Amino acid sequence: MKTGYLLISGGAESYRIEDTIERIGKSLGHDVNCYVTVTAVFVEVDGQNSKFIKSTLGGTNLQMIDDINTLSRRLAEKKINPKDFTEEIEKIYQDKHTTDFPxxxxxxxxxxxxxxxxxxxxxxxxxxxxxxxxxxxxxxxxxxxxxxxxxxxxxxxxxxxxxxxxxxxxxxxxxxxxxxxxxxxxxxxxxxxxxxxxxxxxxxxxxxxxxxxxxxxxxxxxxxxxxxxxxxxxxx
Incomplete structure (x- = not known):
């Protein structure tokens, strides 16, 4: 959910967000269905638990999108474990920004x-x-x-x-x-x-x-x- 929120805030396309979240779920061994609107993410896990998170229409942060895509790919390729992935997403989510430049x-x-x-x-x-x-x-x-x-x-x-x-x-x-x-x-x-x-x-x-x-x-x-x-x- 937080990954979807960050991607929306970074201006990612809806289909990219849906695909990323579903791939993350698959990497963690769950059947995840995701639907994204302009300012909201809906996630269903294993056909039972439905979750919803609201965002706002922000600007464009390609660095944030790239960082999250890199993390999700490393998770899918088993290069990082779920705990490390969660910690990295939580860090970005708390700071509300990713790699920035002066x-x-x-x-x-x-x-x-x-x-x-x-x-x-x-x-x-x-x-x-x-x-x-x-x-x-x-x-x-x-x-x-x-x-x-x-x-x-x-x-x-x-x-x-x-x-x-x-x-x-x-x-x-x-x-x-x-x-x-x-x-x-x-x-x-x-x-x-x-x-x-x-x-x-x-x-x-x-x-x-x-x-x-x-x-x-x-x-x-x-x-x-x-x-x-x-x-x-x-x-x-």
């Missing part, structure tokens, strides 16, 4: 991602530098606002606004000629690409409900960023 490393990665679109536009070197700076700042604003406030999508709106504002300032200072390219590059770390991909995969696997909810959430994220950018462009 903020400066995340921000640096966000800056590198922001530079990538400039390769497509074949822009001069200084555009790469400005994209790195604006993208890093935009990601930092989103990261810390998400920790300070529980209001959904507000951090993304403000981040989009800040990114557009900084790009406009660079243009006003005659440091760049096409500030729209800076905006396009800097919002890349915030775009919900993985969420949209997962929603499409859910649809292909015929999990229509999960697909629709995740796709709607991804569209709201993208819309929040877009409205933030549009507000800055209108005002300035």
């Amino acid at each position: 903020f400066y490393l995340k921000a640096f990665g966000a800056g590198l991602v922001s530079m990538a679109p400039m390769l497509l536009f074949t822009m001069p070197l200084y555009y790469f530098i400005y994209c790195f700076i604006v993208g890093t700042i935009g990601y930092g604003v989103s990261y810390y606002l998400a920790k300070l406030s529980n209001l959904p999508y507000v951090d993304l709106f403000i981040s989009g606004f800040v990114i557009a504002l900084l790009s406009i300032i660079l243009s006003k200072l005659n440091l760049v000629g096409q500030y729209h390219n800076i905006i396009i590059g800097a919002i890349m770390p915030l775009v919900p690409g993985v969420a949209i991909t997962n929603a499409i995969r859910e649809l292909v696997m015929r999990h229509a409900l999960s697909s629709a909810v995740k796709l709607l959430d991804a569209l709201l994220v993208a819309s929040s960023i877009g409205f933030g950018i549009a507000t800055a462009l209108i005002l300035f």
Whole structure:
């Protein structure tokens, strides 16, 4: 149950969660049936004991999904015993996070991602530098606002606004000629690409409900960023 909860919190696909839980049950010598919705896990053990746990629609944590998948595979291959598996899952469950990286490393990665679109536009070197700076700042604003406030999508709106504002300032200072390219590059770390991909995969696997909810959430994220950018462009 806790494994399913963590996978939902990490943004895993419904069919992946069901398959993982059923494989864990089989590895422990039990007949397990699992059904997953967008925010809940239902588990039946040996046709008798039915259990239910509720989660919330979170973001995407690929590291958590990878860590849990690795643990479940090691359990299936008898490389770890059930006690060690339980202790590892319990540790992740109590901390509510898995292997994480320091903020400066995340921000640096966000800056590198922001530079990538400039390769497509074949822009001069200084555009790469400005994209790195604006993208890093935009990601930092989103990261810390998400920790300070529980209001959904507000951090993304403000981040989009800040990114557009900084790009406009660079243009006003005659440091760049096409500030729209800076905006396009800097919002890349915030775009919900993985969420949209997962929603499409859910649809292909015929999990229509999960697909629709995740796709709607991804569209709201993208819309929040877009409205933030549009507000800055209108005002300035």
